[in-house]
Each structure stands twice: as structure tokens, then as C-alpha cells.
Amino acid sequence: MNRPRLVVVHSLTAHGRVGLKPFLDVIGVDCLPVPSLVASGPGDMPGARRQTLDPADLLLATLEACSGLATPVDLFIGYLADATQAERLAKVVDKRRDRIRHLIVDPVCGDDGRAYVARELIERWSVLLARADWLLPNATEAMLLTGTQHAESIEALRVRYPHAGIVVTGLLTEDAVETHVQPPPPARAFVHRQPRISGRANGTGDLFAATWWHEFCQSSRSLEEAVDVAARAAATLVAVQPPASLVPSFP
Template structure:
């Protein structure tokens, strides 16, 4: 039977991110995607103009109707969340559908490059910490990891730490997240470093308390919309299929490396996201 995953995220008409990315990736991986929108936008928010319809007061209708139908999910994946009331709606959803056999992946979208997004407040951070405590896997970037663990982002980024020292610092800080309600794995995305022979790379670091695994690929010029959504969607699909996280990190990295290189070659505007569609076959 085809696995079902509930994906709680926004739907953006332009920008190849959020639900557009998740539905494409999970479908290519043979997973049925059941979208629950948090907001519906004409385009992702980096565009100079966009329309946004807040879906908060409609979210519980999905929960009620899916419960009436006796729906069960192999997994639940949360992405962009616009407010504390939306996180509260997600708690209701988890109370209904999260079981010991249902994994939860939380992509704690709050900021990037040391800057927080518009929806971020101290109340939002507290609610997000509660949500990540219920997750099996979380996929923060370094900015979001620092927010969740109360680390200072600037100290971490501005110091002359070697890659080994950086990983050690991240491992030490991760223990506050690992002692939560469910056994958790932390997958920190977008770690930029330079190899000993001068090659710039970007990596994703898996921490589970006892060990770590770094998957790294050559850096590409430009920061494109939706790459984090594509990566988290790949990891979600891997969890649903029973693929190991380390194997799925490598597959997702290769998929994104090709899509990014193609986008740079084609000079795709960064707001449009990456040319990932022609590389979905790598995820079959």
C-alpha cells in the first residue's frame, strides 16, 4: 500500500518551494502527499509583490474531516508556519494523528544567515521549541539551530573554528534538543566550509547524540528559493520508505547539486527556485 504523509506548509504559486516542492519530491518517491496549507500565496515572499491568504482558521476543518474518514499517516512533515496560533492548530493535528508508528519531521523555519523572518517573536520560538520536542527528525539551518539551542550565531560564524571544532560545538549544543519527548535526530543544513585543499563546500550534518555524519557537496553560486524545502522533502520521503538517513542525505545532496548547477548554467533568477524537475528521476 502506498505510504501517506501529511505535509503542513504554505502553497506558493511562484517560487518552486513549500508544498510545490514537497508534492513533487514525495510523488516522485512513490509517497502519497496529503497537503494541509498554512497559507496560500501568489508567490513566495522574496518576490517584490505577492498576495497571501492566511489559512489558519481553515486548518482544523482538514483535521476534523480527515479524522471522520479514519485517515492514518505514515508520517507528518511541517514546514513554514506563520504564527503561534498555527502551531497550536498543529498540536491539535498531532494529538489526532501522531502515533508511535507515525514519524514527525519538523523543518523549524524561522530565519537564515543570522537573520530572523518576519513572523519570528520570542513567543513563536517558545512554541517552535515545543513542536520540535515532539519530532523524530528536525532539519534546522545553522541560524535556526542557534535559535533553538540559545547559541550565539555571530560567535559561531565569526570565529576561526575549524570544521572539526564547529562540529564539536554543534554536537555539544545539540544535547538540549536530543533530550525531548521522542528519540530525535537533528539534521543541520547549509554548513559552509572550505576543504584543506581550498575547495568551498556546503554540507548537511546529522547528529543523533552518539555519532555524527557529514554529507558535503561543492558550493554553487547563488542562494535559491526552495532548496531547504526540497531537501527536507527528500528526507521525509526517505523516512517513509525506510531508507537510512545517511543514504538519503547523499541522494538528496546529489539531486540538489545537479539542480543547482543546472540553474546556475541557465541563469535562473534566484526567486524562481531551482530546475529540479528534470532530476526527480534520481529519487525513484
């Protein structure tokens, strides 16, 4: 069997290590990029410009082009510009679900305890989460999606999406960053703990997701091994990123 490929719907930025860039870096030519928007930099970069795209038609064409390939194809959906994109992508998933081995959804909507997208998009992520095989929210997103606090959010996701695997990243303790993993039933849940280090975490969620997919879905390592490798990769990125004062801005 040929190596699995991953279609990635995500943002594409000129500056920064976010969105599609970590996937292209980790997965290389086996990553089939479908930009949801293009921007000069990530959302926290002062003066960054952005242009929203319509990824649904490009996703449909990409999946149809995969029809002749004798290789598994997974679909990862990350940053979306608005609720309309979520609705249109859900229709494409339904139309070509036969070409998608695993649907993995990272419901990008917030971090550090706050939302950075419109409430309408947070609410409409449900149309994709309900179709997903794996959910990859961070701790803030789990809270925003369920309307609960961190202690209850993982269980709330499990109740809402009982057939999906759930990987919640970025739960901070005094000395560790925890990843809470609830595999599809009947497998047992577990918690991975990575020593906490100081630094900027920009792009760590995307690097975690790309590395996790490469290790677990493409290289067939165990779920525990894949989470460990992904968490260590994210920690390495935190350690090497420049401070915020050195991040370029635009007039």
C-alpha cells in the same frame, strides 16, 4: 504493507519552488498537502500577496481520513504563519498521535544568518520540536532556536531534544555545503559534505526535506544514502535556478 504517505503542513505559493511544491513534485500522490498559507509568491518576491489559513482543522480531518488506510502516515510540519498555528497544530498532534508514525519538524524561521519571522514564532516552535521524531532546521534556524553560534547550536539542539534525530543543513565552508546529522541514540553522528556551487538557494531546504523523506522514510534507504541523495538534489536546484534579476515581481 502499502507505501507510506506524508501529510505536509507548509506554505503553498503560485510562483517559486518553495513550500509544498517540492513535496508534491518528489512524492506525488503520496503527499497529502495541508497549506498553512497561500501566496502569489515566496517571501522574497517583491509585491507578493499572501493569505493565512488555519491548518489545524484541515490537519485533523486529514489524519482522521487516514484512519481507515492500511498504510503508515508521517507528518511533516514546515512553514507556519504565526505562533498560534504552532500551538493549534501541537494539540492536533497530541490528539491523533496514534495515526502518526514519524513527526518531522522543519522549524522555518530564517536563513543566511537572519530571522524572517516574528520572535514569538521562533520561541513557540519548541512546542512542536519537543514532540518531533526528527528535526530538520538549517544552520541559521539552529542558531536562532538555541541562541548559540553555529559551532554550539547542533549540540544545544541535541541536549534539548535528546530523543529526536537531528539533520542540520546548509553549514557553509569555503568549498562545501555541510549537513550535520545526529541520528536518534545510540547511532553515531556524521557530516555529509557536498561541493559548494554558486547560485540561488531558494527552495533547496524544501527539496532536501522532500527527497530525504522519500529516500529514507518511504524507500527505506540508509540515512547516509538518503542525506547524500537529498544534498545532491539541492545542489542541482542551485545550479539550474535563474538569477534573482529574472524572478517576476508584482506591482
